[in-house]
Amino acid sequence: MSTTALPNRWVIVSSPENFATTAELGFTLQGIKSRHRKKAEQIRPGDTVIYYITGKQALAAIAQVTSSYFEDQTRVWNCKSNRDTEVYPFRFRLAPDLILPESAYLPAQDLAGQLTYLKKWPAEHWRLGFQGNIHLWPEADYQLAREAMLAQQAKAVVV
Numbered sequence: 001m002s003t004t005a006l007p008n009r010w011v012i013v014s015s016p017e018n019f020a021t022t023a024e025l026g027f028t029l030q031g032i033k034s035r036h037r038k039k040a041e042q043i044r045p046g047d048t049v050i051y052y053i054t055g056k057q058a059l060a061a062i063a064q065v066t067s068s069y070f071e072d073q074t075r076v077w078n079c080k081s082n083r084d085t086e087v088y089p090f091r092f093r094l095a096p097d098l099i100l101p102e103s104a105y106l107p108a109q110d111l112a113g114q115l116t117y118l119k120k121w122p123a124e125h126w127r128l129g130f131q132g133n134i135h136l137w138p139e140a141d142y143q144l145a146r147e148a149m150l151a152q153q154a155k156a157v158v159v
Helices: 016-024 034-042 116-120 123-130 139-158
Strands: 009-014 029-032 048-053 058-065 090-099 134-137
Touching: 009 016, 009 139, 016 048, 016 058, 029 034, 034 090, 034 134, 048 139, 058 139, 090 139, 116 123, 116 139, 134 139
Parallel strands: 009 048
Antiparallel strands: 009 134, 029 090, 048 058, 058 090
């Protein structure tokens, strides 16, 4: 009897500029910050990435992980912190799954009260759950976000 591990559900917290770079790459590549090696080591094909865009405070896209992580020091994304030395060296390949147009990004606040992951913080401080570069989410939160994003996508197509 084989035991297949369930996929991990990751949230990538991205600036609008870095999200645009990932979009320009066709959602085929993602890097995470150097301090997240342990999380990078957990990323595997079949996992899912949800993008949260800072400033907009919204969920914008979902992509499927298609490779294990690898290290590359080539600058692709920009980081305004760490004196611009961060190159997001831990990378993995992706395939786009659900990409919302900017006009249909899902405001994270719409889901904040329902997401288990955000219950670690007082309700009025839900944004603290989106501090940092990458977070592991429970399956139920991923499913809730995906359904809400699909609804946003359907509304965007109708308009």
